[in-house]
Amino acid sequence: MGHLALVLGFSLIAFGSSQDLDLQTSITHDYKETTEPVRVTSPATEPPTEKPTEKSIESSIRNALKFLISQRESDWSWRNDTSKVLTALKLLNVYEDVLDDLLPSAYEMQLSSKQMEIEIVIMLWRHHEVPIPPSQLAEYCLALNALCYDPRQFHGHDLIGTLQHHESTNDLDFAYVTLAACTARAHVRKKQIRRLLDIANTAKDHNIDTVAMTILALRCIVMDHRHRNLQHSLRRPSISLARQQQSDGGFGNLYNTALVMQALDDMTELKSHWNKTAAKAYLESRQDPDGAYTDAGLTSDVLLALIDKGLGVIRLMDCGRHDSDYDNNVDIEGLTKSLSPHGNDSEIRNVTVTYSLWIGSNITENCTISITAPRNTSFYSIMQMAMDLDPHFTFEASEWPNGHYVHTLAGYKEEPMGYNYWLLYRLPELPDPTAPPANQLVAPVGVDDLLIEEGDHYLFWYKKL
Numbered sequence: 001m002g003h004l005a006l007v008l009g010f011s012l013i014a015f016g017s018s019q020d021l022d023l024q025t026s027i028t029h030d031y032k033e034t035t036e037p038v039r040v041t042s043p044a045t046e047p048p049t050e051k052p053t054e055k056s057i058e059s060s061i062r063n064a065l066k067f068l069i070s071q072r073e074s075d076w077s078w079r080n081d082t083s084k085v086l087t088a089l090k091l092l093n094v095y096e097d098v099l100d101d102l103l104p105s106a107y108e109m110q111l112s113s114k115q116m117e118i119e120i121v122i123m124l125w126r127h128h129e130v131p132i133p134p135s136q137l138a139e140y141c142l143a144l145n146a147l148c149y150d151p152r153q154f155h156g157h158d159l160i161g162t163l164q165h166h167e168s169t170n171d172l173d174f175a176y177v178t179l180a181a182c183t184a185r186a187h188v189r190k191k192q193i194r195r196l197l198d199i200a201n202t203a204k205d206h207n208i209d210t211v212a213m214t215i216l217a218l219r220c221i222v223m224d225h226r227h228r229n230l231q232h233s234l235r236r237p238s239i240s241l242a243r244q245q246q247s248d249g250g251f252g253n254l255y256n257t258a259l260v261m262q263a264l265d266d267m268t269e270l271k272s273h274w275n276k277t278a279a280k281a282y283l284e285s286r287q288d289p290d291g292a293y294t295d296a297g298l299t300s301d302v303l304l305a306l307i308d309k310g311l312g313v314i315r316l317m318d319c320g321r322h323d324s325d326y327d328n329n330v331d332i333e334g335l336t337k338s339l340s341p342h343g344n345d346s347e348i349r350n351v352t353v354t355y356s357l358w359i360g361s362n363i364t365e366n367c368t369i370s371i372t373a374p375r376n377t378s379f380y381s382i383m384q385m386a387m388d389l390d391p392h393f394t395f396e397a398s399e400w401p402n403g404h405y406v407h408t409l410a411g412y413k414e415e416p417m418g419y420n421y422w423l424l425y426r427l428p429e430l431p432d433p434t435a436p437p438a439n440q441l442v443a444p445v446g447v448d449d450l451l452i453e454e455g456d457h458y459l460f461w462y463k464k465l
């Protein structure tokens with residue numbers, strides 16, 4: 001990933017010039033002095049009595065929101081909780097009409113979003129010294145999505161690609177990462193779905209937060225029409241999750257309770273298996289006098305549970321995209337109307353990938369071609385384009401129910417008797433014959449299911465197994 005710093009170096013400059021707010025201004029904390037006057041929300045000293053509103057909203061939500069606003073730093077961040085808080089604030093827009101006096105203005109949200117972008121850039125910048133925790137990157141990706149920015153095009157960098165590059169061994173992180181990828185409508189591999197189903201089906205062997213996150217991820221995945229048939233497999237694990245409610249109404253602690261409530265959110269068929277009122281009462285009984293649920297991050301998690309809008313709904317937010325994958329039968333109320341489009345997804349992005357062929361275990365022949373195509377093109381289409389451009393890349397494939405199987409390339413046909421096969425690798429860097437890639441970089445899916453992303457390098461290597 002040596003090219004990352006370069007890419008970002010470029011992005012930072014683009015960032016300063018292409019956005020309506022100047023990066024330099026935020027970094028130098030020029031806004032410090034103006035924080036108080038700019039604030040349009042009521043001061044934290046306001047008496048706790050609520051003015052009755054037409055559509056009264058529970059005071060626990062109002063107080064938690066007040067707490068979050070009171071915790072905002074002068075640089076418009078929430079320290080290491082910026083992404084979680086911004087996600088919660090964005091989802092709270094559903095109650096725009098009743099929380100208008102508390103919710104940050106569009107201008108304030110923009111300042112905080114810029115600050116979060118800076119945090120992300122710095123995190124990516126330092127990734128060699130301080131490895132990026134997958135859960136943190138997933139959190140940022142979800143927040144970007146909630147704010148209608150495409151995390152796959154973060155100033156030219158594909159954050160989801162980075163996120164999915166290494167599969168996490170930790171099940172909770174894995175589920176969180178997959179939820180973030182699914183929310184961004186990125187390709188979720190069959191292998192990832194199988195692992196989620198395995199976790200869901202062996203719930204007793206896993207922590208309750210892992211199971212809740214897994215169900216959130218799977219509920220996101222089944223919104224994709226290609227995976228709708230998996231809907232039924234969610235039922236049993238969801239029921240068993242619901243039944244873990246304890247006599248105090250909670251599911252262990254504040255975090256677990258908030259996460260389970262988000263996972264079970266609006267699954268009406270589960271109503272008889274748990275008591276939502278009791279779960280809400282559990283949360284509310286643990287609210288601090290200042291409105292906090294411990295800290296800003298946890299307060300944000302709890303708010304999502306209290307407003308019945310979990311992380312699962314972010315995929316459904318309409319940011320001006322038109323997607324036929326969209327499943328309309330999920331209740332999203334006013335969620336969509338209040339979201340202003342920021343990104344521009346109607347733009348079809350071209351990406352450039354390289355495609356190399358190596359012949360022989362000792363690599364006696366090699367050739368490479370660079371191809372530009374729309375982002376969601378399959379690698380199979382890239383192979384066809386390469387063949388048209390350069391006869392070296394001529395290939396033959398047989399068709400199977402699960403897709404194309406490439407058996408011949410550049411005149412070399414695989415020889416099962418001699419154990420000579422064509423192996424396909426998907427690599428983060430241009431393959432180097434003096435340092436051949438390891439076996440774990442073999443592409444996990446077939447040529448039809450591999451969708452190209454910016455910076456991908458593909459290699460078909462004819463070698464003896």
Ligand SMILES: *[C@@H]1O[C@H](CO)[C@@H](O)[C@H](O)[C@H]1NC(C)=O
Pocket residue numbers: 079080
């Ligand atoms: C955020 O920062 C606080 C204190 O600065 C620390 O206790 C907490 O563990 C941090 N959280 C994360 C997720 O890094």
Ligand SMILES: *[C@@H]1O[C@H](CO)[C@@H](O)[C@H](O)[C@H]1NC(C)=O
Pocket residue numbers: 249275276277278281
């Ligand atoms: C759910 O919990 C609430 C509050 O603890 C209680 O009043 C109510 O009776 C419970 N409902 C059911 C169906 O058990």
Ligand SMILES: *[C@@H]1O[C@H](CO)[C@@H](O)[C@H](O)[C@H]1NC(C)=O
Pocket residue numbers: 344346347
């Ligand atoms: C989005 O991109 C398209 C194509 O480049 C352009 O026509 C359109 O005006 C853009 N929309 C916005 C809101 O920037």
Ligand SMILES: *[C@@H]1O[C@H](CO)[C@@H](O)[C@H](O)[C@H]1NC(C)=O
Pocket residue numbers: 348349350372373374
């Ligand atoms: C993408 O590439 C095609 C042909 O390679 C070209 O016609 C098209 O204009 C490009 N689109 C963008 C957005 O660059």
Ligand SMILES: *[C@@H]1O[C@H](CO)[C@@H](O)[C@H](O)[C@H]1NC(C)=O
Pocket residue numbers: 361362
């Ligand atoms: C590959 O190279 C090794 C040593 O460099 C040699 O022993 C071996 O025979 C070569 N294999 C082929 C198939 O040429």
Ligand SMILES: *[C@@H]1O[C@H](CO)[C@@H](O)[C@H](O)[C@H]1NC(C)=O
Pocket residue numbers: 356366367368433434
């Ligand atoms: C082929 O491999 C050699 C090193 O063995 C390398 O110098 C050369 O650039 C490669 N050619 C292509 C087209 O990849």
Ligand SMILES: *[C@@H]1O[C@H](CO)[C@@H](O)[C@H](O)[C@H]1NC(C)=O
Pocket residue numbers: 348374376377
């Ligand atoms: C790729 O994207 C274009 C435009 O966004 C869409 O028309 C096309 O159906 C997509 N193809 C695939 C394979 O998803």
